[in-house]
Amino acid sequence: MASVLKAQTKNAAKGKRKAEDMDVDVDGTEVQAPRKRNKQRVLMLSSRGITHRMRHLMNDMETLLPHVKKDSKIDSKSQLNLIPEVADLNNCNNALYFEARRHEDLYMWAAKMPNGPSIKLHVQNVHTMDELKMTGNCLKGSRGLLSFDKKFEETEWGKLTKEVFTHIFGVPSTARKAKPFIDHILTFSIVDDKIWFRNYQILEKDPLQPNGPPATQLIEIGPRFVMTPIRIFEGAFGGATVFSNPEFISPAAVRSALRREKGSKYGVRKQAEEESALRRDALQRPEDELAVSKVFA
Numbered sequence: 298m299a300s301v302l303k304a305q306t307k308n309a310a311k312g313k314r315k316a317e318d319m320d321v322d323v324d325g326t327e328v329q330a331p332r333k334r335n336k337q338r339v340l341m342l343s344s345r346g347i348t349h350r351m352r353h354l355m356n357d358m359e360t361l362l363p364h365v366k367k368d369s370k371i372d373s374k375s376q377l378n379l380i381p382e383v384a385d386l387n388n389c390n391n392a393l394y395f396e397a398r399r400h401e402d403l404y405m406w407a408a409k410m411p412n413g414p415s416i417k418l419h420v421q422n423v424h425t426m427d428e429l430k431m432t433g434n435c436l437k438g439s440r441g442l443l444s445f446d447k448k449f450e451e452t453e454w455g456k457l458t459k460e461v462f463t464h465i466f467g468v469p470s471t472a473r474k475a476k477p478f479i480d481h482i483l484t485f486s487i488v489d490d491k492i493w494f495r496n497y498q499i500l501e502k503d504p505l506q507p508n509g510p511p512a513t514q515l516i517e518i519g520p521r522f523v524m525t526p527i528r529i530f531e532g533a534f535g536g537a538t539v540f541s542n543p544e545f546i547s548p549a550a551v552r553s554a555l556r557r558e559k560g561s562k563y564g565v566r567k568q569a570e571e572e573s574a575l576r577r578d579a580l581q582r583p584e585d586e587l588a589v590s591k592v593f594a
Contacts, residue, residue: 337469340389340410342368342380347397353425355395357520360426361483361496362466363438363474365393377406377534384410391465392533395420402548405524406534407461413532414539416461418492418524419548426519433498433516435481440468441496442479448487454529454540455487481518490544492524 339362343355347370359365366387371379377394384392394406403423408415435441443466449455466483468475479499486493497515529540584590 336471337364337391337464337467338387338389338472339365339391339393339465340368340380340384340387341365341393341395342383343370343395344397345370345372347395347403348401350401350423350425351395351397351403353427354423354520354522357426358393360437361441361481362468363440363476364468364472380408381411381533393465394534398548400548400552404527407465408533409461409464410533413530413536414457414461415530415533415535416458417527417530419527419545421523421525423522424520429517429519429521431517431519433481433518435498435518436476436478438474438476439478439480440470440472440475441466442482442499443467444482444484446484446486449485454526457529457539458492458526459485482515490525490542492526494520494522494524496520 341355341359343351347355355367359367366389368383368387371377371394380392380394384390390410392406392408392410394408396404396406398404403420405418405420406415407418443463445459445462449459462485470477481496481498484493484495484497486495496518498518500514500516501511503509503512503514525545526540526542527545528538528542531537531539
């Protein structure tokens, strides 16, 4: 009898929820009200030539984001216009593209499909989970909270970046591989015009005192990296430039300046040698009739 009453109560609750979702039209007919669902899916792929550190970073990001779908690498870096088509085939409305350059330079594209915007960032100081060996740990597939620094609201590019990152890193509850738990937090902080990414585990109790009073604390898990915004485009992987970072200096320009500095040192040394030879020739006396070479000739 108790099981029958429990089933009836459950069915009544379902009927009540359905009735709340129903809307009434003008003529009195019931119309099903549309329910908004967060259907964010992220396509993750990279270019050819990535290093082992970049590959491990992508694996860590796939672990943290259960709504990510990985795809094969792109052969050519100039064919970025193909990524929206690949995202459409995989039913994804966001994209994370890791682009590798020479000398282990890593660039990341964060784009909103299909019409943008898209952000190009330079990734530095990458430390993966295996490399850090942090004591924190979280459930694989669990959803994470997003924490943004208040400096994101002070600039227009910060607001746009926060919106794009919210769509990409915010795991929806309806994701296929997502677990109904929230046990870690993803933080984005702006320091020195750079975006610092950190991942922390949320602990409700002290591990040394499991039966003690609740004490919420954060323990870093990893990975960690720093992103420097370069440009924000209006479209997906292209289009008009919405924001350009005037303080960004490419790593290739830095290496070129270092080579020029080394070359300038060599030029200064050779110029000093030439000036020394000229001074030596100027101090040398000319030969006269009493010179040794003429007297003892």
